Amino acid sequence: MAEYADITYAVHDRIATVALNRPAARNGYTIRMADELADAMDRADRAEDVRVVVLTGNGKDFSVGADLSQGGFDFDAETGPDPAWQEPAGRCSKRIFTMNKPVIAALRGASVGGGITITLSCDYRLASTDSKFGFVFVRRGIYPEGASAWFLPRLVGMGTALDWMVSGRVFGAEEALRAGLVHSVHEPDSVLDKAYELAREIAVTTSAVSVAVTRQLLYRMSTTDSPFPVHELDSRLIGGLGASKDAVEGVVSFLQKRPPEFGMRVDADLPPYLPWAEK
Structure with missing residues (x-):
């Protein structure tokens, strides 16, 4: 429309x-x-x-x-x-x-x-x-x-x-x-x-990809019957930060005391293994 x-x-x-x-x-x-x-x-x-x-x-x-x-x-x-x-x-x-x-x-x-x-x-x-x-x-x-x-x-x-x-x-x-x-x-x-x-x-201050993942983590995972499946997923997310340009930019911009310039895109850079991705 x-x-x-x-x-x-x-x-x-x-x-x-x-x-x-x-x-x-x-x-x-x-x-x-x-x-x-x-x-x-x-x-x-x-x-x-x-x-x-x-x-x-x-x-x-x-x-x-x-x-x-x-x-x-x-x-x-x-x-x-x-x-x-x-x-x-x-x-x-x-x-x-x-x-x-x-x-x-x-x-x-x-x-x-x-x-x-x-x-x-x-x-x-x-x-x-x-x-x-x-x-x-x-x-x-x-x-x-x-x-x-x-x-x-x-x-x-x-x-x-x-x-x-x-x-x-x-x-x-x-x-x-x-x-x-x-x-x-x-x-x-x-x-x-x-x-x-x-x-x-x-x-201005946040990463689009980080916000997208965090928002859905809270909605999709906060009602699980234990913290273990949540920890399994966030361990995988944290383990992949070495390949995240936004994570590098977040740290560098903080150390340089300047606003971040995050470049990752929601339409291309969301982790492919998110359990809700196909829902």
Whole structure:
């Protein structure tokens, strides 16, 4: 998709900005938005001129969740979906999960239902003081989506996840910060600037290949039943550093007290033996 209807996509200074773009509908989530977000994340992940993605929303809200006025899902209600059908929020959250590039969500106003579950696989969530969050599914007689029942307890613990999901209550930025759902809270007009500030720091100071491997190590390996398979993999990674140009540059730039100039590419230089490479 070169152009989008429900989102916008732009790249500047190695940062891709993906913005929900239905402000008149408070960025209500649609099937088209779901597919456009998945496509945009794929586009950013494959672009070597992109180091970091900032996910945000145009207007005063990130997203109020599913736009119920847009009708049903993309299948016949009488016959139901075919076995390969994927619910819309998960189309975005799963693609973010598999990213090699870090994703920073800049949130303000309402982030409710699908408007919060699509961000749970982001690396950072920055909120504004006027942010409101809610996993409101039980209050609509529906179920959590976007694989949120997997992501949320890992972010905030099972007790808090149960409270938020079973009650379906709406809560503010300070509670989200205390629980670890968001990393920081800022004034509404500055939250996006803070996201770009963080994005620029990552883009300038880190190795793209190191970030890609580290991000997936945390997601894929932190839930193993022991540290042994993790140590087996990181031993292989560390053992291969002698052939890593980025590792040499990292040490030399540190000793020379200058910014690093990492040259390895995610599309060409990821270790071929990573266990998730074919998934």
